[in-house]
Amino acid sequence: MSSPEPRHPGYRTLVDSLEPGADLIDFTSPPGGFSNSTRVVRLRTRAGSELALVVRTYAASDYDPPAARARREHDVLTGLQAHGVPAPRPLLLDVDGVHLGVPTLVTSYLVGRHRVDQRRPHQWASATAATLARIHAVPCSAAGEHLMNGRYEATWFARPDAAPPFLAASAVGEHVWSAAREALGGARPVAPVLVHLDYWAGNLLWKGDEVAAVLDWEEASCGDPGIDVAYARLELCLLGVPEAADTFLATYEAEAGRQVHHLGLWELAAAARALPDPAGWVAEWVELGAVSCNDAEAWARLERFVDEAARRSG
Secondary structure (H helix, E strand, O other), rough: OOOOOOOOOOHHHHHHHHOOEEEEEEEEEOOOOOOOEEEEEEOOOOOOOEEEEEEEEOOOOOOHEEEEEEHHHHHHHHHHHHOOOOOOOEEEEEEOOOOOOEEEEEEEEOOEOOOOOOOOHHHHHHHHHHHHHHOOOOOOHHHHHHHHHHHHHHHHHOOOOOHHHHOOOOOHHHHHHHHHHHHHHOOOOOOOEEEEOOHHHHHHHEEEEEOEOOOOOOEEEOOOOHHHHHHHHHHHHHHHHHHHHHHHHHHHHHHHHHOOOHHHHHHHHHHHHHHOOOOHHHHHHHOOOOOOOOHHHHHHHHHHHHHHHHHHOO
């Protein structure tokens, strides 16, 4: 399913449904937002003021229909407005693709920049951890009826009797699969919360040292908060600032007022998402301003992370 081009006439009807008679000025594609087409549409209203809207169109995937993801993101963003989580405001939901031929969500545009701060990793980690604690304070019931099952989505790879091909391709992957299978059997469910499931630098906008917006809620789930904590810790470790991962955990637990359970299991689940090749993530971080590393460094960092997670899960 291809993304609608800016010349698509549906943009005109879409804008008219929100700002009748406004002139379309330009279209830009922001960094981050790698899973779907996201465009910032700038327009001039009939009153002469300039306005920016974010238009997200949903492509086919192997885990959920586009319409379901659009509806889920709309419902979650609606629920977040009342809970103090910095996030875009939903303005229009078109699950049937009336305007652009594909499921579409229009949201407010929030000013901010992406940030990968390896120079001040502890401050960066603390701010992102505090924001995550705010997200996890939102009850699942406030986020609509279409949340995914976070536990299943995070551990699907460990359920087959043999490692999936993307894990079987390396010794690290085999280690992740076997250790996660062993840990999963003894991990009792904890009280579920709203889980983002893709909490990384590409989905955060900053104003100065504060998180201005958390983006990309299409995979939002109800599940164990450790899923998001572990994924954020993996990012910090692969970026070469593992000490900041400990800062992240300490800040999160202090802000949330609870300990993260089964952290080793969720770190193994996070590591599975970096395979079959962790170096593939580096280009995305570099686009957001990170200092690059070579393939050998990426693999070495992942191996250390997996070894520690396996020890913790055992």
